[in-house]
Amino acid sequence: MPEPTKVSPVEALPEASREYGAIGEVSDDPRWGMAVDTERCIGCWSCAVICKSENDVPLGMWWNRILTRGEELDTPETGEFGRLDMSWVPLACQHCDDPPCMKVCPTSATFVDTEHGYLVEVNQDDCIGCRYCMAACPYGVRVFNWGEPEYPVEGFDLGMVEPRPIGSVEKCTMCIHRLEEEQVPSCVWSCPAQARIFGDLNDPDGRLVRTIEDRGATQLLEEKGTKPKVYYLEERRRRSL
């Protein structure tokens, strides 16, 4: 049987979709960032699932996941005056400007990619698999290739992203392969609630920076001094059941 030809999903997209996913105007020296609107997030996990297929993330691993505030997954927490509240924290690599994982990497396999919008990237060729970065990351967003990667269906990979070797650490790349095609990361593109805003933190007039300023966005574990490039827009009103 001939090898099935792989088509880049970005190339395969209809023109309208490409337009929808276009990054648009950016500054001369873009510093990629994201804002996640927790008011809009409905906790549907679409972004987490598309991330897995976009990046061929094996079973048992997630680069992007949706945390539920409260006791357990899908269990509302008791809010003010005994009201039941439910909200979510979509969590992936925060692409810190001062990344603790990068500082402790003994081989510089994890580095700040100054050529690609100052994202925190991993060069798996240099990774020795010591997992020091996993101990150093306050967000717990790094995953390790413990064994041979397993997929729900054999050959179920898009091949957009190089497979990572066994024994190396991986994490969200902010879909750097899409950024090169001037497309937003797939979690941003796929969110049915449009809860994610991607953009250039160095562009003061861009939608991302304006939204962060208007809404008084916060960063996760800001007190740790990691300077994340992912911002969270807090809910302006409580959703009650």
Add this chain to the structure above:
Amino acid sequence: MSAVATAGRTAEGRSWAAAWYGLLVGGMVVGLACFVYQWINGLAVTGLSNTISWGMYIITFMFLVGISAGGLIVAAGAELVGSERFASLQRLAVLLSGTAILAAAISILPDLGRPQMVWRMLRQPHWTSPLIWDVIIIGVYLTIALIDLYILTRPNPKPGALRTMAFFALPAAVLVHSITAWIFGLLVARPFWNTALMAPMFVSSALVSGLGLLIVTAHIVDRTTEWEPDRDVFDDLGRLMVWFIAVDGFLLFAEILTTYASRVPDHLKQLNVLLIGRLAPVFWAEVAIGVVVPFAICASRLRERRGWVVAAGALAMLGVFAKRINIVMTSMFMPLVGLAPGIPGGRAGQEFAPDPIYIPTWVEAGILLGLACFIGLFVTLGVRYLVVPERRSTG
């Protein structure tokens, strides 16, 4: 080591020696086989996961770095203050230090996901990483131990040579424990590790466990070979142990009191795991067998009986091992962002681990057994060819 004594003299001794060496080599073969098996299949064959990503290998590494302290510090410290008290122990002490630090360096290999890439740490060292500092200081420390051993085993040791070395050996010993502590202590993501007391505590625990190892080994070697330490040396070592345990216990108490009193939620949550939570049995065992009992033995008149000092040394070592487990596991159990459903486990069928547990597998046990046998073989050969001969030639 029971065989070394009479090895080569009587038929019975020869067969004991053969059995002992056979046991050690067999254990090493098992360990090597487990390591190859793990290398092929990945760390999936261990009990580790993305939440508890460091386990027995790192705990053993910390412990081995620690027990390497005793020898060099006793040998070099005695040299610096001009004390003759521990002179009879010097060779054995330095042999133990060198072996332990060599084993520590080896113990890091099975923890790596890609051991074949370890050379990249030398090709492209990233200087902000405490791991790189540790590689360097372990290399320096091992070199010092080897030079000391060379000096001590010359037929006519140069007077003062060891004393000169002590000026390098002591700072290197303090650094090797401090830097190993900073691997953990400098991480902002782990509140329980992120304390300035981490390095002092590592130094003090290292002294306790290193001295414990020296006491126990000196006793065994004395019983099984012609080698004889000075008569009062165990009493002196017990005296030293009182001080080492007192400092170690004091630092532990200071750390826990500060964490408890300051009521910072993240810190307190981790402290509770230790004091009343899942790790409580290991923690209270650490306090009992690592601090209270050996301190009571060594501070009382029981110290005059060698058996008690040896027991105290063995308990203190066990206690420090428990302490290593607690240090690593407390932080690993408690990720900072602890919302449901937690961190992905890492393998098919382990999508999430909201309540992670870690049970080491037989592969980890096998590799560590191999490492223990490696240490045993190294020490046995060292005792036979480097420590004992002095007496034999003069006797």
